[in-house]
Amino acid sequence: MNPAVIAQALGKRYSRYHADRPRTIMEAALAGHRRMKAASHFWALRDINFTVAPGQMLGIIGHNGAGKSTLLQLLSGVVRADEGQVQVTGRIGALLDLGASFHPDLTGRENVFVSAIVAGLTRREVMGRFDAIVEFAELEAFIDNPVRTYSTGMQMRLAFAVAIHTEPDVLLVDEFLSVGDGAFQVKCLDRIAHLKANGCAVVLISHNVEQIQQLCDQALWLKQGQVEAYGDPEVVAVRYAGIVDLQAQAKKFRSYSQAVELMEVKLLNSQNVVVAEIQSGDLLKIEIEYQSLQQFQNVIFSVSVSDENGQIYFNTNTSTSALVIPLSVESGKIRLCVDRLDLSGGSYYVNAGIFAPDWSETYDYHWHRHPFQITWTPNEQSMLCPPRRWEIVNSPISLDLTQQK
Amino acid sequence: MYLNKPRSRFQKRQLIYYRDLLRELVVRDLKLLYKRSTLGIAWTLISPLLQLLVFTFVFRSVLLVNIPQYSSFAFSGLLVWTWTQSALFQATGLITGNRSLVRQPGFPITILPIVTVTTGLIHFLLALPILLIFLIVDGVQLNSTFWLLPFLLVLQFVLTVSFAYPLAALNVTFRDTQHTLGVLLQLMFYILPIFYDLNKVPDPYRSLFLLNPMVSLLESYRAILVYGTLPDWRSLLILAILSSILLPIGYRVFKRQSERFVEEI
Numbered sequence: 290m291n292p293a294v295i296a297q298a299l300g301k302r303y304s305r306y307h308a309d310r311p312r313t314i315m316e317a318a319l320a321g322h323r324r325m326k327a328a329s330h331f332w333a334l335r336d337i338n339f340t341v342a343p344g345q346m347l348g349i350i351g352h353n354g355a356g357k358s359t360l361l362q363l364l365s366g367v368v369r370a371d372e373g374q375v376q377v378t379g380r381i382g383a384l385l386d387l388g389a390s391f392h393p394d395l396t397g398r399e400n401v402f403v404s405a406i407v408a409g410l411t412r413r414e415v416m417g418r419f420d421a422i423v424e425f426a427e428l429e430a431f432i433d434n435p436v437r438t439y440s441t442g443m444q445m446r447l448a449f450a451v452a453i454h455t456e457p458d459v460l461l462v463d464e465f466l467s468v469g470d471g472a473f474q475v476k477c478l479d480r481i482a483h484l485k486a487n488g489c490a491v492v493l494i495s496h497n498v499e500q501i502q503q504l505c506d507q508a509l510w511l512k513q514g515q516v517e518a519y520g521d522p523e524v525v526a527v528r529y530a531g532i533v534d535l536q537a538q539a540k541k542f543r544s545y546s547q548a549v550e551l552m553e554v555k556l557l558n559s560q561n562v563v564v565a566e567i568q569s570g571d572l573l574k575i576e577i578e579y580q581s582l583q584q585f586q587n588v589i590f591s592v593s594v595s596d597e598n599g600q601i602y603f604n605t606n607t608s609t610s611a612l613v614i615p616l617s618v619e620s621g622k623i624r625l626c627v628d629r630l631d632l633s634g635g636s637y638y639v640n641a642g643i644f645a646p647d648w649s650e651t652y653d654y655h656w657h658r659h660p661f662q663i664t665w666t667p668n669e670q671s672m673l674c675p676p677r678r679w680e681i682v683n684s685p686i687s688l689d690l691t692q693q694k
Numbered sequence: 695m696y697l698n699k700p701r702s703r704f705q706k707r708q709l710i711y712y713r714d715l716l717r718e719l720v721v722r723d724l725k726l727l728y729k730r731s732t733l734g735i736a737w738t739l740i741s742p743l744l745q746l747l748v749f750t751f752v753f754r755s756v757l758l759v760n761i762p763q764y765s766s767f768a769f770s771g772l773l774v775w776t777w778t779q780s781a782l783f784q785a786t787g788l789i790t791g792n793r794s795l796v797r798q799p800g801f802p803i804t805i806l807p808i809v810t811v812t813t814g815l816i817h818f819l820l821a822l823p824i825l826l827i828f829l830i831v832d833g834v835q836l837n838s839t840f841w842l843l844p845f846l847l848v849l850q851f852v853l854t855v856s857f858a859y860p861l862a863a864l865n866v867t868f869r870d871t872q873h874t875l876g877v878l879l880q881l882m883f884y885i886l887p888i889f890y891d892l893n894k895v896p897d898p899y900r901s902l903f904l905l906n907p908m909v910s911l912l913e914s915y916r917a918i919l920v921y922g923t924l925p926d927w928r929s930l931l932i933l934a935i936l937s938s939i940l941l942p943i944g945y946r947v948f949k950r951q952s953e954r955f956v957e958e959i
Contacts, residue, residue, distance in 0.1 A: 303957070311868075312868065312869055312870075313868050313869065313870040314868045314870055314871060314874055315870065317868060362797075362956060363696075365799030365800075366696050366698055366799055366800070367796065367797055367798070367799060367955075367956045368953075368956050368957060369696060369953040369954075370695065370696065373695075374695045374696075374697070375695070375696050375697065376697040376698075376699070377697070377698050377699070378698075378699045379699070380800065381698070381799040381800050382799075383798070383799050385797065386794065386797070389793070389794040389797075390794035390795065390798065392722070392726065394726060394729050395722070395725065395726070395729075399722070399725065402718060403718055403719070403722050406714055406715055406718045407715070407718075407719075407795060407798055407801055408798065408800075409711070409800055410711075411707065411710050411711050411714045412714040412717070412718065413710075413714075461799065
């Protein structure tokens with residue numbers, strides 16, 4: 290089946306104008322042509338590639354100003370791309386600014402007709418679906434009242450009902466599922482799932498990572514107008530959530546119960562000397578110094594290694610080794626010895642935490658507070674650097690090609 | 695580049711759709727006008743009638759202009775000019791005033807000026823019976839030239855739409871276009887032979903007057919309605935050629951600018 294939406298090397302450039310750009314004919318006549326020209330340009334989106342097949346849902350995540358809404362406008366065709374190509378097959382439905390096209394002085398009935406026809410239905414088609422629209426919006430009793438008497442929620446419901454009944458081939462949704470009451474949200478999601486099952490391609494903007502994971506078949510993470518990640522929603526959403534967590538961490542220093550406090554986390558080499566940089570494949574000891582303020586039957590120490598994006602590469606804790614660690618009121622040290630850390634080169638963090646035996650409580654946790662470097666010479670695009678060697682099997686001459694570190 | 699491939703080519707549905715869209719948007723305009731005031735649609739008649747009352751007083755009792763069938767003469771001029779004037783003024787604010795329609799995917803934005811001019815046409819047709827009453831009161835015998843009216847309506851429609859397109863686009867870049875246009879249209883009213891006779895205009899100025907396409911339109915309307923004579927075919931032919939040149943230019947300007955509407959409003 291042909292894709293419903295294809296974006297190829299898509300780019301959108303916006304212009305910045307002089308602050309005193311003429312906005313009136315009089316000013317333009319006085320200022321002349323030169324100030325009408327843009328002062329500078331910037332790319333709001335660049336190099337965006339993706340395809341959405343009929344019946345698929347693509348989730349778009351990213352921070353404010355990452356270009357998500359611009360991307361939807363490019364897909365809907367109301368804004369022209371400066372680079373690349375968009376191809377959309379079939380009628381486009383949009384849940385963009387819901388209810389903006391309603392006129393407050395017209396009745397619900399009149400507004401349904403106007404907005405459904407504006408959205409692409411003929412009058413006869415609207416008449417055939419009118420009852421279904423009103424029923425879906427649960428507004429049977431109010432449909433002949435002017436829309437200005439409706440609450441915001443009622444307007445949203447009506448707008449959604451109209452948009453969803455236009456039976457689009459491609460549906461563009463901009464962050465709407467956060468509005469309306471819970472029951473209606475469920476109904477909306479049901480309806481979108483139904484459209485999807487009937488072959489409608491959906492592009493959805495959401496800040497809700499869980500929603501992306503649950504609903505979407507693909508996810509696209511936009512960062513400053515470029516694709517940071519594109520692919521499986523689980524993977525993309527987890528990475529994105531990691532970044533969001535990390536930024537939240539940077540802003541506020543989270544406080545835990547601190548019944549046991551992490552006093553110090555040290556990274557040591559095989560000679561028990563503190564290091565900030567190791568070579569790929571080296572031994573690494575992580576020493577945790579703690580201070581307990583009360584007695585415990587058992588606690589869990591947890592250690593992980595992650596990169597700047599929050600991706601966790603290695604994660605272990607004392608409960609997986611079935612260790613029982615009772616604490617009395619004292620300070621002490623515990624050491625995790627990793628015999629080989631075979632990660633490729635780069636900047637990493639050691640994270641450490643102390644938890645209750647059933648994970649119900651976090652006593653203390655250090656996330657991204659203990660950086661270290663791993664150096665690695667070969668230029669290979671990989672995350673792991675395990676010990677390796679090539680063996681040439683067919684050759685009579687045995688070559689020893691053991692990787693030299 | 696943007697491609698939107700329809701899933702199936704179905705020309706007939708598309709035609710029905712444009713008809714329905716035009717009808718729905720025109721009806722919306724009329725309904726809004728009707729709902730906002732208690733007098734409703736009657737306002738579109740009351741306003742030119744009041745103007746006519748003042749003119750009749752000023753020109754018949756104060757300035758003593760001697761034009762036979764003055765009520766019919768002035769009212770026909772007023773109706774024709776009101777259509778173009780109000781349509782152009784409203785069309786200029788169309789894009790800046792219809793944010794949600796401009797952002798609607800797949801919406802044929804080029805239909806908006808046509809909607810405004812059509813709404814004006816309907817007001818014109820609603821006021822036409824009043825003009826007929828004036829004609830009867832003034833003792834004018836309607837003859838077969840009356841049936842040329844649709845032809846003139848089409849010409850005026852096309853001419854007005856041709857100007858409406860670039861004006862609507864210009865108002866997006868320069869927000870004072872509508873105010874400026876309001877003033878210009880007001881001035882234009884006085885240099886059109888609406889409440890005075892073109893033949894009274896001194897000679898060197900009269901040829902300048904005739905350069906204005908509205909002048910030939912007004913004269914043609916009066917010819918077929920008030921005087922029962924055939925219009926000046928030569929000037930109508932020029933007008934038709936002019937319209938067929940201006941319409942594609944206006945449309946292109948609007949279409950090219952329309953790619954930037956969403957960014958600018």
